[in-house]
Amino acid sequence: MTAAVEFRGVSVHYGQTCALAPLDLSVARGETLALLGPSGSGKSTALKALAGFVRPSAGRVLLEGRDVTDVPPHLRGLGVVVQSYALFPHMRVDDNVAFGLKARKTPRAEIAARVSEVLNLVGMGDYARRFPRELSGGQQQRVAIARALAIRPDVLLLDEPLSALDATLREDMIAELLRLRAELPDTTLIYVTHDQSEALALADRIAVMRDARLVETGPSEQLYHRPSTEFTAAFLGASNLIPVEVIRAGTVRLGGRELAAEPMGEFGAGQAVALGVRPHRVGVHPGTGAYTARLRGVQWRGSGFRLDLDLELGGEPCPVRAEVPSVDGLPAVGETVGVSIPDGCPLVAVGGTG
Template identity: 45%
Template sequence: MTHVITSDAAAETARGTTVEFRGVQRAYGSTLALDGLDLTLHAGELLALLGPSGCGKTTALRLLAGFDTPTAGEILIGGKDVTGVPASKRDAGMVFQAYSLFPTMTAAENVAFGMRMRKVGAAERKRRADELLELVGLGSRGGSYPHEMSGGQQQRVALARALAIRPSVLLLDEPLSALDARVRVQLRDEIRRLQLAEGITTLFVTHDQSEALAVADRVAVLNAGHMEQIGPPQEVYARPATPFVAEFVGVMNEVPVDGGRIVAGASETKQVRPEGLAVGGSAGLPGTVLTSTFLGPVTRLVVSTEVGELTVDVVSRPGLPGIGDPTTVSVIRG
């Protein structure tokens, strides 16, 4: 379905606000969940906060939402210090991993709830709810109750509800992790489209690197309460700043090279993504295929060699070496 944003709606969405974490620390007893986080979200951008469980990403989101208070540091929205401002007074919309819809309200009533709490008139509430349900592809489901809708549809309603109050900041807390793979990809793309259409500064918290790389303007990688790297997805993937980022964001091979060839015992080492290696050819390092995983356009091979196990992504095609077959591995030059 193609959704059209009216000129009035487009004018309303030409906005966005900056968000700043300035030296934000959060301690729980002797444990530092965040240790001096400095982070700026630019107006209208989608920033993905990526990291493993316990890295501090959800703590950062809760602090921005106002559900928790920093031990030290400041949080600013639109240049205003909101560190001590309660959640109800912050101009933020939030979508949780759990759909958190009111079971006794229809989809339209759920979307309109925040507006009703803000004393928006009934006619405007209905207009905005209908507009957003249409925008998320649920224009015909406004009268449906949550139990009558799929998980993906419920999460779309939750997204529409968060957008209904026209927040300055949108907070997404692992919003796709409870969905199956196909729906997750569809809704991921829908979130990005709506975020661009509405022009809302968005913090997207996830542990899924593919989600972060697919939708974000920038990706910030956290580890044990510290910022490891922040930058455009392509930069974080192609030029990881630390060994942790190299291992966490995608798969990385560390190979000894001499003159561009993989040579056991070579003094120089090079970090190479799986797509930067090739199998076959007389000049490659000999090895044996341990696993072969068909991923559609590419097949992922894990090859045992004298320098360790190397992961290689090759274009899927007939004639690739199978499990137990001998092959060679080389670095693609270019």
């Protein structure tokens, strides 16, 4: 089946600066893909190259198998929602939503019906005659999404759409986007974010980016539970990376004890490897445990505690973070606690560029 979106060796340079290294990536029709990475990772540049806002230095961009590299943005038929919403302040909500339809010379009667349809879809049907300044941030975001959907795009691009919202509104908008996804199963969504929780909640598949390059891509659940690179393990879920020695396939040694591990590739002799252990999987016990750690810091997070520990393995202390709902008899900072590490954590290579 022809991909809805395809990047073929797409790169973007500004003088000597590489904003996007050659990117090969395809997105299936109806799929939601998150481009996830820190600032400067190239994710927004990739989206702009797809939308036609920047011209690739090399490579080709395809939509439904059609090369659109040289096609101007307004002729690509994409819906785009940007971080700033970009609503016209002098236009009422319905005129903002109708803007793209009027530019395409859609018949007036059809415009009215389409505007009503998409405003109701995003729960803004009662706000059609208001100006953007009369709306909350979340409401403005809904209008921006309605405007993008009004042209009935096959592909909807969202560039950091929730970053300007507070935490509560962000959660509400994630729920709205999930509902929209269910309402529009044939629409392909490409979602740019630096927020791992947004990516995990919304995406079928995540493409992790760093330093203008694609690091790793895969189904969201797979990347979270079984990342194959050090960067993905640390960035997506903040895994502790605990150095271990591979004994045999599926077994490692940590501090004189053997643990079962889930290998995510083949590791050569002498290769530096680590166990990727999510903070919520680190067990902390007063007194003794399988391992000993010194408590370096405690933060109460409302639903539980975040503990910063120095795991004592016989050499240099290994920093480890734990997230626990409660700790009975929590010792003071500087004292020791028992720590347990579960079997079945993923094994990842460390020290590379990924």
